[in-house]
Amino acid sequence: MKFLICVLCCVMSVSAFGAQNKPIEVKVFIAGMFEIGANQGDKPGEFQHWFERYFIDAQSMDVAGALTPVFCNKNGVCGSVLGMGKVASSSSMQAIILNSQFDFSQSYFMISGVGGIPPSQGTIADVNWGSWLIDYDLGHRWMPDEGEPGAAVFMPRQGYEDIRVYQINPALVNLAVSLTKDASLKDSASAQAYRMRYPEPQARRKPRVTVGTHIAGDTFFHGPGLSAEAQYISELYGADDYMIAEMEGVAIAQVLSRTLGTDRVLSLRGAVNFDQGNPHETTLAHLDPAPGETAGGFAETVDNIVIVGGRVVDHIVTHWADFRDGYALK
Structure with missing residues (x-):
């Protein structure tokens, strides 16, 4: 009898240990790149509003190799600040994906941050869904006076065809746009006044939800010449028009492509x-x-x-039965 009781106690202890250490099944992972200060109560960066919406009472978990802790709420929404630039963000993402505390086998990923926009394509306070993610680097460049007059000064480097450009799942992008295209966006008098410095109609309008290519470079490329080059690269790679300049998206996509695939990735800037x-x-x-x-x-x-x-995150969680096995992938 004593032996049986001991066996039962051991089984119960092992079961309890297993339950406590069962990986968190992540439905949506939100990736910010930087936060200005704390996650709440001060000037917000890229993560604070996400934290206030989903993670106030969430569990916080440290991950070796990640820049900041990962927060997970009871509905399967997790998020973290990964770091700025391709190396910092992708190394954090890799550490989090490979950590045994999480089950990412059915997860959706929301790459979220700020960026620059060409005045011919949009305006300040626009929110843009990425249809393509492109690496601004991985090529050869030279000074304009060292090439043919008026010709492009960029040539893609061979061997990087599979990692320099990623198309975001069109069905997922279309869903995101349909859910958010009528969103009422905030604006300010200071932003309105600043827009008037630019002659382009797109630059002067009120903010709205748009869609297009996000180009990531570790250098903060700037000016009409490099903006035109970014558009040239987008066309060269067969992507949509260049809409957002940023620093991380394509690197995070490469990590996901090596581990989980990119069919469940969204990029929002x-x-x-x-x-x-x-x-x-x-x-x-x-x-x-x-x-x-x-x-x-x-x-x-x-x-x-x-x-x-947030509209898309909430929609995925609320309709999880439709998304668990992959949206438009069944």
């Missing part, structure tokens, strides 16, 4: 600056503005990102 100055200022002056000359709209943009992205 808010435009906090134009990628070039207005016709009356130099590129350097635009990069290093005088006091009072900085673009407005940052606070409204990071709020808009979550207003838009």
Whole structure:
């Protein structure tokens, strides 16, 4: 009898241990790139509004190799700040994906952050769904005066065809756009005034939800010349028009492609600056503005990102039976 009791106790202990250590089944993972200070209570960066919406009472877990802890709520929504740039963000993402505390086998990933936008394509406080993710680097460049006059100064490097461009699942992008295209976005008087410095109609309009290519570079490429080059690269790779300049998306996509695949990835970026100055200022002056000359709209943009992205996160969680096995992949 004593032996049987001991066996039962051992079985119960093992079962309890297994239950406590069962990996968290992640439905949606939200990836921010930076936070200005704390996750709540101060000036928000890319993650604070996500934290306030989903993670106030969430479990916090440290992950070796990740920049910051991962937060997970009871509904299967998790998130973390990965770090800025391709190396920092992708190394954090890899560490989190490979960590045994989580089950990402059926997860959706929301790459979320800010970026720059060409004034010919959009305006400050726009929120853009990425249809393609492109690496601005992985090529050869030279000074314009060292090539043919007026010709492009970029040539793709051979051998990187599979990692320099990723198309986001079109069905998932179309769903995200349909769920959010009528979202009421925030704006500000300072952003409205700043827009008027630009002559382009797209730059002067009110913010809205758009879709297009996100191009990531570790260098902060800027100015009309490099903006045109980014568009050239998009066309060269057969992608949609270049809409957002950022620093991480394609690197995170590469990590996911090696581990889980990219069919469940979304990229959402808010435009906090134009990628070039207005016709009356130099590129350097635009990069290093005088006091009072900085673009407005940052606070409204990071709020808009979550207003838009939160609709999709909530939709996936609410209709999990339709998404568990992969949207439009069944």
